[in-house]
Amino acid sequence: MFIFFKISYPLSLEGIEEDGIENNFPATYRTRETADLFLVYIMKMLKPQGRAGVVLPDGSLFGEGVKTRIKEELLQECNLHTIIRLPNGVFNPYTGIKTNLLFFKKGEPTREIWYYEHPLPDGIKNYSRSNPITIEEFLPEKKWWNNRVENEYAWNVCVDDIKNANYNLDIKNPNISIEDDIFAPEIILEKLSASLNKTQELFEKMRKLI
Numbered sequence: 001m002f003i004f005f006k007i008s009y010p011l012s013l014e015g016i017e018e019d020g021i022e023n024n025f026p027a028t029y030r031t032r033e034t035a036d037l038f039l040v041y042i043m044k045m046l047k048p049q050g051r052a053g054v055v056l057p058d059g060s061l062f063g064e065g066v067k068t069r070i071k072e073e074l075l076q077e078c079n080l081h082t083i084i085r086l087p088n089g090v091f092n093p094y095t096g097i098k099t100n101l102l103f104f105k106k107g108e109p110t111r112e113i114w115y116y117e118h119p120l121p122d123g124i125k126n127y128s129r130s131n132p133i134t135i136e137e138f139l140p141e142k143k144w145w146n147n148r149v150e151n152e153y154a155w156n157v158c159v160d161d162i163k164n165a166n167y168n169l170d171i172k173n174p175n176i177s178i179e180d181d182i183f184a185p186e187i188i189l190e191k192l193s194a195s196l197n198k199t200q201e202l203f204e205k206m207r208k209l210i
Contacts, residue, residue, distance in 0.1 A: 028109055035060050036070055042173035043074060048107040059099045075159060078104040083169065084141060087120045088188040089127035096126075110159045116141055117153045117173040 035056050042052050060067060061083075074080055084101035091099060104110075118141065120126075127133050140153070150156060152175045162169060 009023070036067060039074070042069055043077060044104070046078075046106040050107075051103070051107065052104045054102045054104075056100050056102055057095075058100065058170060061100060062168050064166070068167050071169060074104065075110040075162065075167065078106045078110065079108045080104040080110045082114050082116070082145075085115060085117045085173070087132075089119060090133050092126070092128050110162075112159060113162065113169070113171075114148055115155050115157065115159050115171055115173070116144065117176070119153060 006125060030168070039054060039056065042054060045053055059111065082101075082103040084103075086099045086101065088098055089096055118137070121137065124131065144151075144154060147154075153173070155171075155174055157171050162171075
């Protein structure tokens with residue numbers, strides 16, 4: 001059984017929170033990004049042995065700075081056992097960036113992470129409001145869930161490899177050519193956004209020192 005949460009303070013859905021919201025969180029994890037704050041909130045509120053499923057953008061997987069510290073605690077305090085990598089457009093028209101489903105259980109550290117690349121249906125290049133993702137498309141994941149083996153969509157990563165990569169969870173499907181993904185416009189924009197956020201964090205630290 002999964003535990004669901006209701007946020008009791010005004011987290012927005014715009015991606016960046018208003019000034020002051022981050023003060024509700026420990027100093028180590030203070031940021032204005034909604035996804036990061038939401039993940040911290042869930043980790044803190046989840047009871048031992050409690051389970052959660054969270055939707056996060058790609059930027060939360062490869063981002064550095066505060067994001068790295070959040071991911072470090074996640075892997076130490078919870079068993080992040082599965083990441084389902086969703087394709088483009090799942091949340092269109094609200095956002096076209098790639099998103100991920102993270103499943104974890106609190107009370108034990110992560111030792112390995114299973115990844116599953118959810119494929120687009122044949123003949124579909126992108127999801128949209130008129131052509132949304134359907135629950136029936138997750139039948140392969142459901143069949144695979146209790147009998148996990150590596151295949152063209154699923155692969156396994158040791159947590160030590162994640163730590164050695166500075167807690168980068170953005171692990172690409174080894175069965176897909178890098179050229180198929182690296183030049184995708186949404187990936188470039190997402191990585192650029194992460195770089196700008198890191199620059200802003202450094203600027204804020206310098207401003208406080210002056």
